[in-house]
Amino acid sequence: MNDDEATLGPPPKDGSAFRAVIGLLAVISGVFAAALLFFVEVPPRNENALMLVLGVLIGWGSSVINSEYGASTTGRKVAESAIKRLEKK
Numbered sequence: 001m002n003d004d005e006a007t008l009g010p011p012p013k014d015g016s017a018f019r020a021v022i023g024l025l026a027v028i029s030g031v032f033a034a035a036l037l038f039f040v041e042v043p044p045r046n047e048n049a050l051m052l053v054l055g056v057l058i059g060w061g062s063s064v065i066n067s068e069y070g071a072s073t074t075g076r077k078v079a080e081s082a083i084k085r086l087e088k089k
Contacts, residue, residue: 026061033057 033054042050 023064026064030058030061
């Protein structure tokens with residue numbers, strides 16, 4: 001791993017449109033997939049695989065939402081302030 005700023009790129013902007021679209025896409029796809037279970041008949045041999053895929057999809061969506069709107073934004077600010085304090089010393 002290389003921590004050179006040139007390879008890392010700029011830090012993500014808080015509240016960017018891209019991150020909002022990804023979060024919205026994750027929520028909509030999870031709800032849509034769960035709603036399809038009421039209308040589409042699933043063969044008995046595929047039930048477990050479908051539940052696994054649906055769980056991964058909903059887990060992915062919740063991870064995106066948690067990282068965008070959860071405590072990670074606050075954690076990022078705390079980490080940045082701690083780094084600034086260490087750089088001043």
